[in-house]
Amino acid sequence: MVRARPAPQPAGRPRPPPHDDALAADLAELRMLRADLAGADWTTDPTVRALRDRVRERQWSATGSGATRERRTLAETSALLPSDTAVLAYVYTGTGLHGVVVRPDGATVVDLSWSRVRTALDGLRADLDMAALTRGGAMGPVTARALTARLAVLDDELLGPMRRAAAGAERFVVTVPGILGGVPWAMLPSMHGVPFTLATSVSRWFHGTTAAASTPSVGFAAGPRVPRAAEEVRRAADSWTTRGATRLLQGTEATVTAATALAASVDVLHIAAHGRHAVDNPLFSGFELADGVLFGYDVDLIPRVPRTVILSACELGRSSVRWGEEALGMTRVWLHAGADSVIAAPVTVPDDDACELLTAVHDGLSTGASPADALASAALTTGVSAPFQCHGNGF
Secondary structure, rough: OOOOOOOOOOOOOOOOOOOOHHHHHHHHHHHHHHHOOOOOOOOHHHHHHHHHHHHHHHHHHHOOOOOOOOOHHHHHHHHHOOOOOOEEEEEOOOOOEEEEEEOEEEEEEEEEOOHHHHHHHHHHHHHHHHHHHHHOEEEEEEHHHHHHHHHHHHHHHHHHHHHHOOOOEEEEEEEOOHOOOOOOHOHHHHHOOEEEEEOOOOHHHHHOOOOOOOEEEEEEEEOOOOOHHHHHHHHHHHOOOOOOOEEOHHHHHHHHHHHHHOOOOOEEEEEEOOOEEEOOHHHHHHEEHHHHHHHHHHHHOOOOOOOEEEEEEOOOOOEEEOOHEEOHHHHHHHHHOOOOOEOOOOOOOOOOHHHHHHHHHHHHHOOOOOOOHHHHHHHHHOOOOOOOOOEEEEO
16 A cells, blocks of 8 residues: 655755775774773773774764754644654653644644653663573563563553554654653554654654665675574575665675675665664764674765665664753664664564564565565564664655
């Protein structure tokens, strides 16, 4: 079924800086230092600290800004929404949590219980990590029950009132403050198999592009020490056998240089690797490849990024809260660089779940489905409940 959506308006993307050899050299040195200091807190090393400061200064001075996007008013948003779509916007005031539900026929303000949400959020990440790590062990059923109960509370408090106000909607554009950045929305019971996208803003979603290339080029990279990474990328590539050109990087070929070159040449990029979120500076988050970590700063050196990026790596969907609750993380890095959508998870994900769910996502993408629709369909066909979610313009 083809759903009508407002035609995207021209909007400037951030201009990538010209290639900076000095910046690239600093990042290469940081990769080596991180490997040399494995097992230690590398951020305390004086050479690392000096290099990180220099990288930050160069990146901020070199990155241009895109053209200003037109802000959509509430009335415009309501008038332009497709009939099957609702906006679920969450607003945190510092003491309370509220929601705004926007439909084609108007908007509704919903008061939410911040005290109950906050209680459910406390310990959520620990439960998610434990559930991923203890699966199949003696503690597996115990941690699974604890997580299920916590997710049910979040579902009731965050989505229950909002979904009731959005009755009849089949897909959702969700905007959240940083305080809710770690919620695994795709694992909440009432969102399982439902197409939704976590948009950076409603205005940006309206300006996003939707039409996929008729014969997209697709790239895959598998990092070391992930048991099913090679299987994941091979199976995913099989979905594109007759529908697009694919390139795979595995083993020693999956280097930072090769992966960034691949990213610059494809429409869809899928990376299966160990990932870590750097809380002190999310732009130093990254994923492990054959010769070291591909940092967020490396993404800014890519002249043209893919429209769709799939990060099959633990924690790379996480964000850190900064002043004004601006969320920063690897998902935002790719979106800021020009990607339309990023599929990533905010917490640890079992390898089996990542492999099964994300290979199924390509079954949908290869037939022209949007990233959000492909992810929702994959959750239904595989039965996998995992925290992978679509960020940006997912549909």
